[in-house]
Amino acid sequence: MVKTTVQLGPLTLQNPIVTASGTFGYGVEFADYLDINKLGAITLKSVTLNPREGNAPPRIAETPSGMMNSIGLANHGIDVLMDSILPKLEAFDRVKVIANIAGHSLEENVELAKRLDQVDRVDAIELNISCPNVDAGGLAFCQDLPMVSRLTKAVRKVTLKPLIVKLSASVPDIVALAKTAVESGADILSLINTIPGMDVDIAKKALFFKRGSAGLSGPAIRPIALKAVYDVAQSVDIPIIGMGGVASVEDVVKFLLVGADAVSVGMMNFVRPSLSGELVDQLSAYLVASGETLSTLKLKA
Amino acid sequence: MSQRKQIQIGTVVGQSEVAANTFIISIREPQLVRQVKPGHFVNVSLPSRTNANLLKRPFSIYGTDKEAIQILYKVKGDVTTVMTTLQKGDEVELLGPLGNTFTLPKKKKVLLVGGGIGVAPLIYLYDRLKAHNEVKILHGVRTRQEAMVWANLPVQTHVDEEVGHYVCAGFEKVIRQHEAQHVVTCGPIPMMKEIVEASARAGVSCEVSLEARMACGFGVCLGCVIETKSGYKKVCSDGPVFDGALLW
Ligand SMILES: Cc1cc2nc3c(=O)[nH]c(=O)nc-3n(C[C@H](O)[C@H](O)[C@H](O)COP(=O)(O)OP(=O)(O)OC[C@H]3O[C@@H](n4cnc5c(N)ncnc54)[C@H](O)[C@@H]3O)c2cc1C
Ligand SMILES: Cc1cc2nc3c(=O)[nH]c(=O)nc-3n(C[C@H](O)[C@H](O)[C@H](O)COP(=O)(O)O)c2cc1C
Ligand code: FES
Numbered sequence: 001m002v003k004t005t006v007q008l009g010p011l012t013l014q015n016p017i018v019t020a021s022g023t024f025g026y027g028v029e030f031a032d033y034l035d036i037n038k039l040g041a042i043t044l045k046s047v048t049l050n051p052r053e054g055n056a057p058p059r060i061a062e063t064p065s066g067m068m069n070s071i072g073l074a075n076h077g078i079d080v081l082m083d084s085i086l087p088k089l090e091a092f093d094r095v096k097v098i099a100n101i102a103g104h105s106l107e108e109n110v111e112l113a114k115r116l117d118q119v120d121r122v123d124a125i126e127l128n129i130s131c132p133n134v135d136a137g138g139l140a141f142c143q144d145l146p147m148v149s150r151l152t153k154a155v156r157k158v159t160l161k162p163l164i165v166k167l168s169a170s171v172p173d174i175v176a177l178a179k180t181a182v183e184s185g186a187d188i189l190s191l192i193n194t195i196p197g198m199d200v201d202i203a204k205k206a207l208f209f210k211r212g213s214a215g216l217s218g219p220a221i222r223p224i225a226l227k228a229v230y231d232v233a234q235s236v237d238i239p240i241i242g243m244g245g246v247a248s249v250e251d252v253v254k255f256l257l258v259g260a261d262a263v264s265v266g267m268m269n270f271v272r273p274s275l276s277g278e279l280v281d282q283l284s285a286y287l288v289a290s291g292e293t294l295s296t297l298k299l300k301a
Numbered sequence: 302m303s304q305r306k307q308i309q310i311g312t313v314v315g316q317s318e319v320a321a322n323t324f325i326i327s328i329r330e331p332q333l334v335r336q337v338k339p340g341h342f343v344n345v346s347l348p349s350r351t352n353a354n355l356l357k358r359p360f361s362i363y364g365t366d367k368e369a370i371q372i373l374y375k376v377k378g379d380v381t382t383v384m385t386t387l388q389k390g391d392e393v394e395l396l397g398p399l400g401n402t403f404t405l406p407k408k409k410k411v412l413l414v415g416g417g418i419g420v421a422p423l424i425y426l427y428d429r430l431k432a433h434n435e436v437k438i439l440h441g442v443r444t445r446q447e448a449m450v451w452a453n454l455p456v457q458t459h460v461d462e463e464v465g466h467y468v469c470a471g472f473e474k475v476i477r478q479h480e481a482q483h484v485v486t487c488g489p490i491p492m493m494k495e496i497v498e499a500s501a502r503a504g505v506s507c508e509v510s511l512e513a514r515m516a517c518g519f520g521v522c523l524g525c526v527i528e529t530k531s532g533y534k535k536v537c538s539d540g541p542v543f544d545g546a547l548l549w
Contacts, residue, residue, distance in 0.1 A: 025521035032306045053533055060514040060524035062356045067516055074523045074533070218355060270517035271346075271355050273396075274307060 008239040009187040011162040013040035020266035021100040034277030037092045046102035051077035066218030070209045096123040104137035117159040130168035130193035132215045142168045149184045156185030167191040169228040178232040190241035217267045219245040233259020249282035256297045313391045321446035322376040331368040339426040340542045343397035344518040361422035373421040407433040412481035416488020472499035497545030507545035
């Protein structure tokens with residue numbers, strides 16, 4: 001057996017395969033398709049204090065090699081997550097659970113982190129400051145470095161759990177953003193979130209999505225994600241969860257080579273629900289066949 | 302533990318054009334055939350299109366034949382255009398059965414109303430209802446070219462450009478004429494809305510099958526919601542079959 005354990009600062013994963021927030025439900029929905037206990041970690045759908053209905057439809061459009069979504073952080077709220085969803089994940093003892101919080105204000109994020117800090121089944125908290133599909137908070141946070149600093153520090157203060165800050169590549173300077181998050185107390189960075197895009201309905205002479213803009217994901221954004229991870233990995237010292245268009249084990253290896261320590265699978269979970277589990281096996285097979293280990297997967301100088 | 306669900310590889314066993322730009326394709330996948338019920342849909346992708354068109358395409362079950370499922374489809378865009386070129390022996394990826402199912406009444410007069418390609422799931426429903434119910438099917442199409450030939454099926458075809466929007470307008474009268482006790486409809490939204498409202502006025506239950514843009518098809522992306530009287534519902538997993546009264 002090849003060693004696949006990875007240490008992301010304070011967070012230990014049995015392997016580097018993670019699932020991305022909003023693309024894997026609460027994990028249990030995928031239990032029909034794979035053994036979720038074999039994954040490194042699952043990231044839960046973003047949660048807010050109160051339930052959110054989300055954006056008006058249409059919410060989905062296909063694009064060449066990708067899709068756009070305008071879900072708008074629809075979720076049941078923190079109470080339902082804690083009372084009825086997290087208990088269901090107790091049965092899976094090896095996979096780590098990352099709870100993703102997306103409050104619209106500093107205060108809401110602090111409250112969410114405080115609540116989740118009390119829950120044993122939550123192994124890490126991911127602070128989503130990069131959702132392009134909401135009017136308040138979301139991506140606007142990422143574009144305001146002093147705000148990123150205040151937010152990260154405030155959340156850091158109320159939880160001892162490993163803190164992941166999730167970044168967008170749709171900012172003027174992602175390295176500056178990453179450094180701000182690290183200096184403010186992030187243990188781990190995850191990147192990238194979806195990229196704002198647009199579609200047009202010709203027949204209606206109108207923008208396809210009600211909010212106009214929507215978030216692009218999938219293989220279409222992989223080159224952008226690889227560069228973002230590369231740039232950030234060059235300039236910060238904390239672990240990185242890389243994501244954006246991962247569809248195959250080769251993609252996983254590419255993210256690891258440019259500096260990611262773990263790799264998250266996003267929209268391809270919709271296309272092939274069993275994919276994340278397959279990638280766990282395929283990565284082991286790749287390491288065996290190539291004679292590499294996770295620590296030798298680095299770009300040549 | 303229950304058996305793991307997987308993407309299945311089905312093999313095309315045949316396909317034919319049955320009306321303008323409208324095809325029936327048969328795909329062999331024995332496991333799926335054993336599981337499907339009227340109302341279910343399957344998510345289809347073509348191996349030759351997996352990079353260009355990532356998202357699977359949802360199609361209702363039109364019928365089953367031995368070990369094959371049948372899909373009645375209309376050419377719309379990228380994937381349905383390529384689908385028409387599939388030949389016997391070609392492989393397609395299938396995920397399903399997905400969604401909920403139609404109610405199966407017994408000893409009732411049932412009226413099935415399909416608009417355009419929306420007739421597809423109703424034919425499979427008819428097949429499962431006919432033994433225990435008195436069933437009639439109305440099929441509304443816009444042009445004569447879209448009309449289909451229905452062998453051995455009690456279908457009345459209405460061509461809009463010849464007789465006007467007969468299927469919709471005055472639908473309450475149609476319900477009374479047929480003495481229908483249960484109505485099921487699938488087609489364009491304005492048509493379904495009329496029919497739901499007419500059924501309510503006539504005091505008859507009415508189920509509808511809806512469409513929405515989908516990414517996953519199994520309830521996790523939250524992309525396929527429609528507005529109902531009790532908030533947003535997911536077409537793929539709360540539906541595609543809904544009680545009309547919940548919608549309009
Ligand atoms: C539950 C359900 C059952 C369906 N059953 C049938 C059927 O039996 N026969 C049939 O001909 N069609 C059916 N449709 C519609 C069918 O899914 C679309 O015609 C098909 O996805 C078009 O794909 P395309 O690549 O040819 O079109 P494109 O326009 O290139 O597709 C672009 C994107 O839009 C989506 N899309 C386009 N039209 C629709 C639509 N009407 N509904 C949902 N998504 C759409 C596609 O899935 C794709 O993601 C059904 C849809 C749903 C939701
Ligand atoms: C339908 C959908 C919903 C998403 N919802 C969330 C969310 O709630 N919170 C979040 O942090 N990211 C969300 N994301 C972004 C993903 O977690 C991921 O960062 C992005 O999709 C890039 O990865 P991919 O290209 O592999 O999909 C969502 C993505 C999609 C496609
Ligand atoms: S298509 Fe994903 S939830 Fe319905």
